[in-house]
Structures are given as C-alpha cells and as structure tokens.
Amino acid sequence: MIGNPRTFWLALLSAAAVLGAAAVIGPVLGLVAVAVFAGVTALVHAGGLIRLALRIHRGRRDFGPCRGAGFLGMGALVTGAGVAATGLPWLDPGPIAAATTLLAAPAYLAGLLLLPGTAPTLGARLRRLLDGAGIGVSLLYCAWVFTLGRSSPGTAPLRLAVALTGCVAVAVAVVTGLRAVRHRPAALGCSGGAALSIVGVSGYALLLLGHDRTWLGAPGAAPAGLVAAGLAMVAGPFLLAAGARRAGDEPTRPHAADEDGSFAGYPLLLVPALLAVVVSAWHLLTGGRFDETSVALGIAAFGALAVREVLAAWDIRRYAQTLAGREARFRTLVAGSTDVAIVLDAGLVVRWQSPAAARQFGLSDQDALGRPLTDLLHPADAAPVAAALRAVLDGCQHTLVQARLRDGFGRWRDTESTVIDQRAAPEVGGLVVHVRDIGDRAQLQRTLHEVTWTDDRTGLANRRRFVAAAEEACRDARPGSLLALELDRFESVADLHGPSVAGAVLIEAARRLRAAAGRDDLPARLGAAGFAVLTDAPIVQAFALATRIATALAEPFQLPGHTVHLAAEVGVADLLGAGNAEEALRHADVARRRARQLARGGAGGRVECYDKSFETALVRRTEIEQQLPGVIGRGELDVAFQPIADLATRQPVGAEALLRWRHPRLGTVPPAEFLPIAEELGGGIADEIGEWVLHRACRQLSCWRRDGRDLWMSVNVSARQLAGEGWLAAVATAVDTHCVPAEAIVVEVAEAALPDDAFAVEQLAGLRALGVRTALDHFGTGPTALAHLRRLPIDVLKIDQALFNEPPGRRGAATPIVDVVVGLSRRLGIDVIACGLETQSHADVVRAAGCALGQGFLISPPDHAEHVEAYLERHRTPLLGN
Known part of the structure; x- marks a missing residue:
C-alpha cells in the first residue's frame, strides 16, 4: 500500500544514510550515497504510484481518474533514475542532474494538475500555471539579482534553465496544493512531496553545475547543500505517496466562487510582485546594473502578472454576471410566488417579508417589519405558534403550523405555514416561514365531499356513496333489498340524437327513479346508464318497487323535438343473502342480466329476483363466451348425422348434419345453447362455424356418393346466417369444392327463426x-300459416312432432291436421318429412296422412359417420347407377 509504515521506515533509513554518508565517508562517497539512496527511494515510490494508477484504471475503465497518479509516478521514476545515474563515476553528474530536473518537473506538475479536485477545468489549470509562473519568475528574479547572476558565463544558461524550471515548478506545486477545490489533504500531500522533490533535484543539479566543484575532491564533510538536497529528494516521494493514499477521503465543499478553480491562487501574486519591486529599487539605489537575464526575467514576471490580471478581471466579471442572474431569478421567483415568505430572527421578530405579503394579505412592510410575528396572529393561536417556532430554534428540522392571521384590512385569515431553520445560511440568518392562505379549504372540502358522494350529471348518489350505504346495511344485518337496473339501448340515443339529448334522458330517468322510490330509499347512478336502489323493504315489496320503476322508465321520454323509447330490466337481490355490499350488488346484477336474457326479443321491462341457479347459468354462459373464439382451431367441434328414410320401405334417402361441441370441461354443449351466443359475440364466429359445418357435411356426402350411395344431405342454417351477404357464395363454394350435386344439398331454416320479410324470400330463391x-x-x-307456404320458395317441409303427437285418449285427432298439411304441400310440389318420430304410433299417424318420409329416433338416432354407414349397409341403401 502506498504510504504504509514500510515505506515510512524506508524513507527514514534513506535519510539517515544520506546524513551519515555526507558526515562520515566524505564528499565523493557522500555524493554516491545520496544518488543511491535518494534514487532508490524515488524509484520505490514511483512503482507504488504507477501501480495505483493501473489499479484505478482497471476499476473505473477510464483514463481520467488515473492520470494524476500516473504522471506523479512518472515524475518520481525520472527523478529516481536520473539521481541514481549521477552516482556513476564515468558520467558527468551535472548535466544528468540538470536533465533530470527539466524532465521530472513537468511530469510532477502534470500529475498535480490532473489529480481529482485540484484543478477541475482546463481554465483552472492554466490559471494555476500562470500563478506559479508569476511567483516563480519573481522569486528567481530576486535570486538572480543577488546571487545567480554573478556566476561564470559558461554555466549560466544551463543553471538558469534549471533554476527557472525549479522555481516555477515549486511555485505551481504550492499554489495547486493550497488552492485545491476538493480532496485538499491529498492535494496538499502530493503538492508538498512534488515541491520537495523538485527543490531537491533542482538544488542537486545547481550544486553539481557550479564552477567551483573543488569540494568533490576535498577531504572532510560534504557541503550542506548536498545534504539538504538529498534529504529533500528522500522526503519528497514519501509525501507524494502519503498524499496519494488520502485521495479517497471525503471531498471538501468549495466556496461558490472557487467551484471551478477560477479565483484560486490569485492573491498569492501580490507578495512576490512587491518583493521584486523592492529588490529592483534596492539594486538601483546600490548602483547595481541589470543584465539581459534579469531584464528578461523581469519582463516575464510582469507578463505573467498582466495576463493573470486580465484573466482575473474576466473571472470577476463572469462571476458577477452569474450572481446577478441568480439574484434576478431569485427575485422573480419570490415576487411571483403565491406563498408569502417571512424571515424571523431569534426573537421571532419579522425582519423581511416577500412582496407576495402585500398581494395575498394586504400586509405592507410598515405593518409587519420590526414586529413579533405573534402580534399578527389571533390571540388564541399566538402561544401554540410561538412554541412551535421555539421548537425549530431548538433543533427541530421543520414544522407545520396553522393559525389565523390578521390581514391588512383587519380580517382574520386561516393560514398554514411551514417553518425552516436557515440561521446557518449567511444569506438568510433566520427562520423562514412560508405562509399559505387556506381560507377556502373548508369550502373546498365541503365541495369535494359533495362531489365525492354525488353524481354530477343526475344529482343521485354515486357508486361510492351507494356501496358505502349498502356495506353499512350488510354490516348491521339490517333487512332490505338492492335493485340494479340499466337503460336498454341507451347508447343508440347518443348516436342518433347527440350527447345533449342523452344527458336529458339520464336526468329524466333519474327524476322518475327518485319519484318511484320511497322516501327512505337511496337511488344511485352506478355507470353510464346503470342505476341502483337501496331499500329497506323485503324482497316481495322490493319486487313491486322494481315493477313500478320498470313501468315508469318504459314510458316515452318526451323531449323538445325528440321522443325516446327505452326500457329497463331490473334485478332484485336480498341484502341478508349477501355477505357484503359488492356481493349484494353482484347478485342484483346477475338477476338483471337474467331478466335481459329472458326479455330479449320482447317488449323489455322485465323484473327478476336473484336465484343461485341464475349465477350458475351466467357463469356457464360467460365460460362459453370465452371458449367460443378458436373453437374450430382446437378441434372441439364435431358433426353427427341422422338418417332420413322412406317410411314404407325404411330405406335411407338422406341424412341431416347435426353440429356438436364437445368441450373438455363443459361437456357436450348443444347448438341451441352456443350458436345464439356466437351470433351475439359477432366477429364472424357464427359464420365461420356455419361454413365449417357446411364443408364437413358436403365432404361426407361426397364420400358416401363416391361409394355409390344415392343420398342427399340437409344442413341447418340460422336466420342471421341466411341473411348474410356471403352465404350464397359460401354454399356455392362448398358444393364446387367437394364435387357434390347442388340438388343433393338441402338448406334448412327453422320456421320460428325465419324472418317475415322480402329479403329472406330473396335469399331462399337465390339458393334455388x-x-x-x-x-x-x-x-x-x-x-307461418299454411297460406304463406305458397309464396315461400321452399322444396321440403319438415313438420314438427307437435303436429302429430296425439294427446292421451284422443286417438286419430292428429291425422286430419297432418293430412291437410301433406295435401297442401303435395299440391304445391313440396316434399314433407315428419321430424321427431319416436314411436310406431307416430309413424302410423303420418303414414295415414300420406307423409312418405320420416326422421327420428324410431328410425335412427344421430351418430358418427362410421356408425351411420353401418346403418346404411344394414338397410341396403340403393347404389347410384343401379
């Protein structure tokens, strides 16, 4: 680790060795000892600094943070190698030491300026260099006038370069350490170590470059300069390592003016500049003359000072502009704020208030400044507010107080204030109280309460209030009922007449609902066209209430320029049968949906009470709705076939394709249950299922006819499917695809579902x-009456069992009815098939009436194609071509 005790003892031993060598073994061997021990110390610490740089680079994957340690390590490496080379007897140590100084000093300065926190910007680094250059050149100028200028001309240029580099580098290092923006302990350590190293190596070079080097061969102790240079070169790398070790300490926070390093070091130029002026004056007074070097140094010092003055003036101007902009923004924010800001001193006296005080409360500065804040408050609120403010003074971070404040017009205003302690901020130096007027809050809360519990369109209770009241009734186990209703076809009102008419309908519906409900009942609007009523009446009386409501809503809505006819199915649920409000509301909604299903196609306005079986049926219907999409792709549909036979010979003449849905969880779902749901879902599901059945029937018929069986196939179609524009094309496609004769396909439509319009007749004619x-x-x-058969383009009439199923004790009663139907059909050229034959008596009745064809369990139940083929084989179906 850099700067650890091991390196400390190494540095201490090196220093002892330098002193011992210089004092005991003589100048020559002392020079070698200084070169060896100072060089080794610098090289050891150089290796540690370079390893630190590499470790930082590997950890952060960036060259930025590691550059400072890397350049410091390079400087220590150059110092160690150069100083060690001066101890070689066959080399001239003077030029080597000079070259070491000229190379190591820039590396040290680059490392210092690139350390994190010393000079954050390029401009700050330039200012550090200018500061150091001004100080170093000024000091060198003074030294040159006194001592260095008297040296022999032969060594003056090189010594001047070394002296100039050393002075400037040391000055830059000191300024950089003293004016570090962050990480100051680390910067001070590194800058001190760099300065000592530069002082040592430059002093070492100047000593070796002197013209009088007779001390190298003289007996006795080495010069004191050699000892001092050696100690500096030993101590410098150790301080570098110690400073680098503290680079991870918590960074210090700079002043705002020093944050980018623009002002750092500027006042330090004053002392060396004055010293240079004093030395120049003294030199002139003593009769001294200025040579070219002193003049050049003076001009360089003056130039550095002038450039730094220009930069400092630009920095000051820029910082002043920044402060002015911040002040302007602050004034704009404070002046435009709706909150009133008040600054109190430790005695709770108002020292400043924002301009908003005059706008919000009519308080002028004469009304508030210099007075205790408690004098402006209501007497009942003054003591609590004072206690809260003193708590903030005692260390509470911030607090919230409410009080009545007398405004400039003498009225009491309800206020709310937040208090923050800003005594530590010199710009504020007190408690900051932000005051807000909350006089409208009570009124707003009342308004919000009304909005929260009331429907804004109808004035009825909204869902939240209704659920809360129902929840309370369920929790208290009070008897009562809940009614749920929804206006049918309400969406079409907005589509046809616009939103204004729809809104008027809602308002009128709410008025009728309120009029029909009892005084203690709670009517509410739950959704767009959904309403509910909470009543304490038992279920029977609630049913009567629901009937009155349905009747009232079924009356036409007479509006200006419009008459709207609507209806509403009502579901009734007992509160005692539900565990909570949501469950009771769900029960009522289930009953309402059941009422809508039963009223579909009727006049509407039906009322139903909740029964658990309704919910079971609703769950099953919902499951069917969810499972119908994709039913064909999952392979769950199947087709069964039921033969149609000649009643006299029992020979099959055709078959009817009957759809089946075998669901893995719902079981076998009959078509009468899921086909109407498929038509309601839309999206072409019903049409897709119908075409699938048609193709399956045609494919099976094609297979049977290829086997030589002279049969025809009938397929059921719904009235909606028959009315579809693409149905005729679908039938034609199926016939052509499976290569079956068109006359071998019979399309059946139920009499009850056949629409009585010209379009249905046109579609049937299109099939023909x-x-x-x-x-x-x-x-x-x-x-359908018998007379209507004349205008319907049909070829086959399938009479229902209701026509030939004779009541008990009235044998022969059905025969005349069937006889009339068969006789009329025969005259119209229509074939008659008796459907639903289950007993021999059924067959006898229809045969006695002249019906030749029949279908039912008496002949064969619906079954899979392979089982029907077995039936066909047993009854020797005639083969085509025989």
Whole structure:
C-alpha cells in the first residue's frame, strides 16, 4: 500500500544514510550515497504510484481518474533514475542532474494538475500555471539579482534553465496544493512531496553545475547543500505517496466562487510582485546594473502578472454576471410566488417579508417589519405558534403550523405555514416561514365531499356513496333489498340524437327513479346508464318497487323535438343473502342480466329476483363466451348425422348434419345453447362455424356418393346466417369444392327463426337458383300459416312432432291436421318429412296422412359417420347407377 509504515521506515533509513554518508565517508562517497539512496527511494515510490494508477484504471475503465497518479509516478521514476545515474563515476553528474530536473518537473506538475479536485477545468489549470509562473519568475528574479547572476558565463544558461524550471515548478506545486477545490489533504500531500522533490533535484543539479566543484575532491564533510538536497529528494516521494493514499477521503465543499478553480491562487501574486519591486529599487539605489537575464526575467514576471490580471478581471466579471442572474431569478421567483415568505430572527421578530405579503394579505412592510410575528396572529393561536417556532430554534428540522392571521384590512385569515431553520445560511440568518392562505379549504372540502358522494350529471348518489350505504346495511344485518337496473339501448340515443339529448334522458330517468322510490330509499347512478336502489323493504315489496320503476322508465321520454323509447330490466337481490355490499350488488346484477336474457326479443321491462341457479347459468354462459373464439382451431367441434328414410320401405334417402361441441370441461354443449351466443359475440364466429359445418357435411356426402350411395344431405342454417351477404357464395363454394350435386344439398331454416320479410324470400330463391333445395324446419311451432307456404320458395317441409303427437285418449285427432298439411304441400310440389318420430304410433299417424318420409329416433338416432354407414349397409341403401 502506498504510504504504509514500510515505506515510512524506508524513507527514514534513506535519510539517515544520506546524513551519515555526507558526515562520515566524505564528499565523493557522500555524493554516491545520496544518488543511491535518494534514487532508490524515488524509484520505490514511483512503482507504488504507477501501480495505483493501473489499479484505478482497471476499476473505473477510464483514463481520467488515473492520470494524476500516473504522471506523479512518472515524475518520481525520472527523478529516481536520473539521481541514481549521477552516482556513476564515468558520467558527468551535472548535466544528468540538470536533465533530470527539466524532465521530472513537468511530469510532477502534470500529475498535480490532473489529480481529482485540484484543478477541475482546463481554465483552472492554466490559471494555476500562470500563478506559479508569476511567483516563480519573481522569486528567481530576486535570486538572480543577488546571487545567480554573478556566476561564470559558461554555466549560466544551463543553471538558469534549471533554476527557472525549479522555481516555477515549486511555485505551481504550492499554489495547486493550497488552492485545491476538493480532496485538499491529498492535494496538499502530493503538492508538498512534488515541491520537495523538485527543490531537491533542482538544488542537486545547481550544486553539481557550479564552477567551483573543488569540494568533490576535498577531504572532510560534504557541503550542506548536498545534504539538504538529498534529504529533500528522500522526503519528497514519501509525501507524494502519503498524499496519494488520502485521495479517497471525503471531498471538501468549495466556496461558490472557487467551484471551478477560477479565483484560486490569485492573491498569492501580490507578495512576490512587491518583493521584486523592492529588490529592483534596492539594486538601483546600490548602483547595481541589470543584465539581459534579469531584464528578461523581469519582463516575464510582469507578463505573467498582466495576463493573470486580465484573466482575473474576466473571472470577476463572469462571476458577477452569474450572481446577478441568480439574484434576478431569485427575485422573480419570490415576487411571483403565491406563498408569502417571512424571515424571523431569534426573537421571532419579522425582519423581511416577500412582496407576495402585500398581494395575498394586504400586509405592507410598515405593518409587519420590526414586529413579533405573534402580534399578527389571533390571540388564541399566538402561544401554540410561538412554541412551535421555539421548537425549530431548538433543533427541530421543520414544522407545520396553522393559525389565523390578521390581514391588512383587519380580517382574520386561516393560514398554514411551514417553518425552516436557515440561521446557518449567511444569506438568510433566520427562520423562514412560508405562509399559505387556506381560507377556502373548508369550502373546498365541503365541495369535494359533495362531489365525492354525488353524481354530477343526475344529482343521485354515486357508486361510492351507494356501496358505502349498502356495506353499512350488510354490516348491521339490517333487512332490505338492492335493485340494479340499466337503460336498454341507451347508447343508440347518443348516436342518433347527440350527447345533449342523452344527458336529458339520464336526468329524466333519474327524476322518475327518485319519484318511484320511497322516501327512505337511496337511488344511485352506478355507470353510464346503470342505476341502483337501496331499500329497506323485503324482497316481495322490493319486487313491486322494481315493477313500478320498470313501468315508469318504459314510458316515452318526451323531449323538445325528440321522443325516446327505452326500457329497463331490473334485478332484485336480498341484502341478508349477501355477505357484503359488492356481493349484494353482484347478485342484483346477475338477476338483471337474467331478466335481459329472458326479455330479449320482447317488449323489455322485465323484473327478476336473484336465484343461485341464475349465477350458475351466467357463469356457464360467460365460460362459453370465452371458449367460443378458436373453437374450430382446437378441434372441439364435431358433426353427427341422422338418417332420413322412406317410411314404407325404411330405406335411407338422406341424412341431416347435426353440429356438436364437445368441450373438455363443459361437456357436450348443444347448438341451441352456443350458436345464439356466437351470433351475439359477432366477429364472424357464427359464420365461420356455419361454413365449417357446411364443408364437413358436403365432404361426407361426397364420400358416401363416391361409394355409390344415392343420398342427399340437409344442413341447418340460422336466420342471421341466411341473411348474410356471403352465404350464397359460401354454399356455392362448398358444393364446387367437394364435387357434390347442388340438388343433393338441402338448406334448412327453422320456421320460428325465419324472418317475415322480402329479403329472406330473396335469399331462399337465390339458393334455388344455385340448384340447392331449401327446407322449412320444425313447421308447426312458429307463426307461418299454411297460406304463406305458397309464396315461400321452399322444396321440403319438415313438420314438427307437435303436429302429430296425439294427446292421451284422443286417438286419430292428429291425422286430419297432418293430412291437410301433406295435401297442401303435395299440391304445391313440396316434399314433407315428419321430424321427431319416436314411436310406431307416430309413424302410423303420418303414414295415414300420406307423409312418405320420416326422421327420428324410431328410425335412427344421430351418430358418427362410421356408425351411420353401418346403418346404411344394414338397410341396403340403393347404389347410384343401379
């Protein structure tokens, strides 16, 4: 480690060796001892400094922090090598020592100026050099006039170069250490070590360059200069190492004016400049003459001083501009602030207040300055505020106080103040109190309370207030009920009539809801068109209340220029059946959604009470909605086939493709359950499923017909799918893709789902134009009259079991009805198929009426294609071409 006890003892032993050599073994051997011990000491510490630089570079991966230690190490390395070389007997030690000084001094200075915290900017380093140059040249000038100028001309230039380099380098090192911005202990150690090393090596060189070197061969002790130079060269590297060891200490905080190092060292030029003037005057008075060297040194010192003056003037001007800008910003911030800032002294007397005091409280400086702050406060608040302020004076970091302050008009104003102790800041020197007017806070809190608990559009309670009231009722186990409702088709009102009409509808709906509810009931708006009522009535009375509300909301909304017809399904839940408000609200919403499902297609306004089975059904429906997307890709759909046979011969003539969804968790989901949900979800899911079934049916029919079976295939289609623009093209594509005759495909649509409009007739006619036959399924369960069969372009009529299922004790009652349907169909050229044949009596009834074809469990249940093929084999299906 650099600067550790081992290096300390090395330096101490080296110093002892230098002294002993100089005092005991004579000048020549003393010179060799100085060269050896001083050189070895410098080389050891040079190695430590270079290792430190490398370690810093490896740790930070950057050349910036390690450059200072590296250059100091290079300087110590040059010093050690050069001084050690002067001890060689075959070399002239004088020029070697001079070269060592000229090379080592710049390395030391570069290392000092690049140390962290000494000179942070390039401008600061230039100022350090100018400061040192001015001081060093001035001191050399004084020395030259007295002593050095009297040397012999032969050695004067080299000695002058060494002396100039040494003086300037030492001065720069001292200025750099004294004016370090941060890490001052480390900088002082390194600068002291560099200065000692430069003093030692330059003094050593000057001693060896002297013309009178007879002391080298004279007996006795070595000159005192040699001893001093040797001690300096031994102590210098040790101080360098000790300073580098403290480079990791906590950095000191510089003054704002010295932060970039611009002003550092400037006042130090005054003393050497005055000394140079005094020496010059004394020299002239004593009759001395100035040679060229002294004149050149004087001019150099004056030039360095002049340049430093210019830079100092520029620094002062720039710093003054910075201070002026900061003051202007501070004044702007304080003047424009809405908070009032007051500065108090230790006696709590107002010493300064910001301009905002006059704007905010009407307090002029005459009203406040020089008075205790407590004189401006309400008597009831003065003592607590004074206690809080004294607590801050006693060491509390900051505090928050509230008090009533008398303004300039004599009124009491509610205020809130934060107090910060700024006595340590010389610019402030007191307690800073930031005062804010909070007189409007109470009114604001009341307003916020109203906004928090009330719906801003309708004036009803909002969801937060409603949930809080319901939660309280559940917690207290009070009997009561909760009603949830939502206006149907409300979104279309805004789309058709604009947001203003929609807002008026909401306001009118809220008025009707408030009028229908009881005096102790709590109506609320929960969402865009969602409302709720909290009542203490039991479930039966709550049902009656829900009915009144649904009736009131079903009345037309008569608005200026508009009449809006809406309805609302209402769900009712018992509070005692729920654990908390959210659960009760969920129960009511489940009942409301159940009411909407049951009212779909009707007039609306239905009321339902919560039942647990509703929630089970809702969960199942939600699960189906989530699982329907991607059902084809997962391979969960399947198609079963049910044969259609001739009732007389029991020979199969066709089959019906029946969709099945086999879900791994939900089990088998019937089409009647999931197809309406698929149509409601949209996104083409229902169309995708319908086309998939169509292609599966055509592919299976194509396979059977390739095997020579003369069959046709019927496929069910919903009314929405039939009305789709791409359905006819999808049917044509399926027929062409699987190469089946168009007349072998029968498209079935249920009678109850068939829309009574011209477009449906047009779509059925389009299927006929493709060659595809059409069928009306489950005839007898819908509103289609027999007379309407004449205008419907259908080829097959599939009568429902409801037409031929005879009531008990009325045998033969169904035969005339079926006979009429079959007779009319035969005259219209429509084939009739009896669906749902389950018993032989069913077959007898339809056969007696003249129906030739039938379908049902009596003939064969729906099954997979391979099982149906086995049925076809058993009944010897006629082969094509036979």
